[in-house]
Amino acid sequence: MPAYEIDGYDELIAGMVQPIVTQSIIINAAAGALYARGTVLARTGFAADGTWICKIVDSAAVPAEEKVPVGVLADQEVDARTVQQRATAYVSGEFNRDALIFGGADTIATHEAALNNAKIYTKRVVK
Template sequence: MSEQLISSTSCSADNLFAGGVQRAVTGVVTLKAGLAYTRGTVVGLITAEDKAVAADSTKTDGSERPNGILTDDVDATMADVITTVYLTGEFNEAALTFGGTDTADDHKQTLRDIGIFLKSNVKA
């Protein structure tokens, strides 16, 4: 009798994207060591180091200005990590993470200026 091998996986949508009109373009950044980051984290670049951290409007080192949105969860707790970010696209503002106490409203206009558009997803 032959053995049957069955494998199953599950997939759940994280609702990061919110529309398909604006094309999502990716780029590469170096995340600064010290934290684990989640997919959907909005990052800014520290000007002096050219390294990305979560965008925080209270900073004055360059990271207060969003540069992109992380495409994946990234563990940079022990060392800097080169990873990908979305540079343009349409995203669900409720699925984004920011530094400090920032919210999507704090960065909505700046994100629009770089081609990232925030929207609210509606449940069906």
């Protein structure tokens, strides 16, 4: 399945009032992770061409920039365990707060205000 094709409704997108904006990113291999769609990302730097370098947001991280959410992974899955990978992140829009994935012991309560400041609005979705 192509990276941007979603097989049915996955409950990540929670509305279309706010525009959905995407950004090309690089998941750094140093992050050593397998990321799923809905992972909340922090920007840790920039590549030579200006592309954001990202990893999962974690409030317990030592570098301050790893504590600040800037996007939500759009791709179904990104395997950056051994090499860096290019991916796409949502940097604006409305998202189901229960579908977001955080690093460490973080929860939506840890990052909700910072997400809203970044134009990533969270909503409760009733099934």
